Amino acid sequence: EKIETAAGTGTGIFVGQVPLNTNQNGSQFELKDTGRGGQSTTDMSNGESGSGSLFANTSNSFGDGTNNNRESAAVDAQFGAATTWDFYKNTFGRNGIRNDGVGALSRVHYGSNYVNAFWSDDCFCMSYGDGNNNSAPLTEIDVAGHEMSHGVTAATAALNYSGESGGLNEATSDIMGTMVEWYANLPSNPPNYWIGELINLRGDGSPLRYMDQPSKDGSSADYWDPNVGNLDVHYSSGVANHFFYLLSEGSGAKSINGFDYNSPTADGSSLAGIGRDKAAQIWYRALTVYFTSTTDYAGARAATLSAASDLYGANSAEYNAVAASWTAVNVN
Numbered sequence: 001e002k003i004e005t006a007a008g009t010g011t012g013i014f015v016g017q018v019p020l021n022t023n024q025n026g027s028q029f030e031l032k033d034t035g036r037g038g039q040s041t042t043d044m045s046n047g048e049s050g051s052g053s054l055f056a057n058t059s060n061s062f063g064d065g066t067n068n069n070r071e072s073a074a075v076d077a078q079f080g081a082a083t084t085w086d087f088y089k090n091t092f093g094r095n096g097i098r099n100d101g102v103g104a105l106s107r108v109h110y111g112s113n114y115v116n117a118f119w120s121d122d123c124f125c126m127s128y129g130d131g132n133n134n135s136a137p138l139t140e141i142d143v144a145g146h147e148m149s150h151g152v153t154a155a156t157a158a159l160n161y162s163g164e165s166g167g168l169n170e171a172t173s174d175i176m177g178t179m180v181e182w183y184a185n186l187p188s189n190p191p192n193y194w195i196g197e198l199i200n201l202r203g204d205g206s207p208l209r210y211m212d213q214p215s216k217d218g219s220s221a222d223y224w225d226p227n228v229g230n231l232d233v234h235y236s237s238g239v240a241n242h243f244f245y246l247l248s249e250g251s252g253a254k255s256i257n258g259f260d261y262n263s264p265t266a267d268g269s270s271l272a273g274i275g276r277d278k279a280a281q282i283w284y285r286a287l288t289v290y291f292t293s294t295t296d297y298a299g300a301r302a303a304t305l306s307a308a309s310d311l312y313g314a315n316s317a318e319y320n321a322v323a324a325s326w327t328a329v330n331v332n
């Protein structure tokens, strides 16, 4: 097999027109990125087993922005994986999900009427359903970043996927998925602190989750309480998502990129944020140095304080903001 990186192009459903590194193999250009650990995207043709068939064509131009073209969802997935790779590399010096330079596989058109996306360590791959009527692939970039970040969590803290540690596992994926969306900064997808705001999973235009005020989804927790670990992990994550938003942007009303946020605090405090870039550095260091498989919310407070102390100094403004933001979500 010939390995020759070529400059391709693609038009995704959500990413718009983007450059793609493709692999020239004879007269075919493959959706395979040899510069990023061989990350590639395959077509599951609405099945659920095997690794699918690698997208390839002779034009080196993929997709047309609609789901009528099977390549469009693949462009979103391949670009999402490339951006997530670059985000971890350039933000944290992490070389791939396992920090071993190996790229992950993305599988699109997974299952029939499959309304979800998921990461699996078994195949070292993420899979995206086509949504209702196989007409709404779930290939938004914050979803890509969310799913790949499950691989990072599995390779580092390995947070158990139940109870409070499960909420922290989910929140880690929402936090990093959101950071990937900000990193991509696409005109077709102005970055924000909501999850899945473009895939319209509920059919009413609302996002899947809100980091500024998680309870806006009707189910997620804004604040810690002794029962929070009994919630589904996608709802107990709300406490940490809210913490991350408050640490980044502060409390109260704020409009960014046309998104209106209004983030409350449990203790009535008014907080100023330290910015999402510092907040992400603190979370990543906590995840990779201090979290274990059984870390709970009290442990996450301690771990992020240790991380903030390492990065910015004990009793730095950043350290104090971490403490105040946890207190604001009732993690004391």
Ligand code: ASN
Binding pocket: 116, 117, 118, 119, 146, 147, 150, 170
């Ligand atoms: N999309 C979901 C997630 O990544 C799948 C699951 O429930 N694990 O959280």
Ligand code: ZN
Binding pocket: 146, 150, 170, 173
């Ligand atoms: Zn998840």
